[in-house]
Amino acid sequence: MTVDKQEIAKEIEEIVSRETRAWDTQDVELLLSIFHPDMVWPWPPNPQAHDPATWEIPMGRFNYERWKQDYQDMFDTHKLAHNKRAIRRIEVSDEGDGAFAVLDIDTLWVDSDGSPNHWLGRVCKVYTRVDSKWKLIMHTGVLDYSLVSKDWSI
Secondary structure, eight states: OOOOHHHHHHHHHHHHHHHHHHHHHTOHHHHHTTEEEEEEOOBOSSTTOOOGGGOBOTTOSOOHHHHHHHHHHHHHHEEEEEEEEEEEEEEEOTTSSEEEEEEEEEEEEEETTSOEEEEEEEEEEEEEEETTEEEEEEEOOOBOOTTTOTTOOO
16 A cells, blocks of 8 residues: 555644644634544643653543543633744654644733733644544644754744
8 A cells, every 4th residue: 555645744734724723713622623532742841841851741641521621711711812833844654644743833822810821832743543534642742942943933
């Protein structure tokens, strides 16, 4: 079987676009539709913490009801000021069953007190094919690569 990596890259672009729409519209159901049941999402304590020995997993393994409530709570208490995203790279496995996308993001949430929650930096989104659908199975937290990469920017 020949793997059409360009076609798969388009499918990965679609799931990234779907996720972006979910953030933009605060659509919890749409956001949850991209996650694999085994999804984990490690986060660095700050955007400069490149050493994964310092990272945490604040939400644990994907749990539909818990994550739905967590995201709904965030959407209910924060306003999205802006959400800029640029895909920098999509890589597809030779077997066509795994892929990742590298994105630069600049997403600013503001809570009811006016306090910002700014996601600014680079992320890596890891996907696996489940039957005929792509699902996000792992995602790094936002890291700042501005000092090491000249192509980092929104």
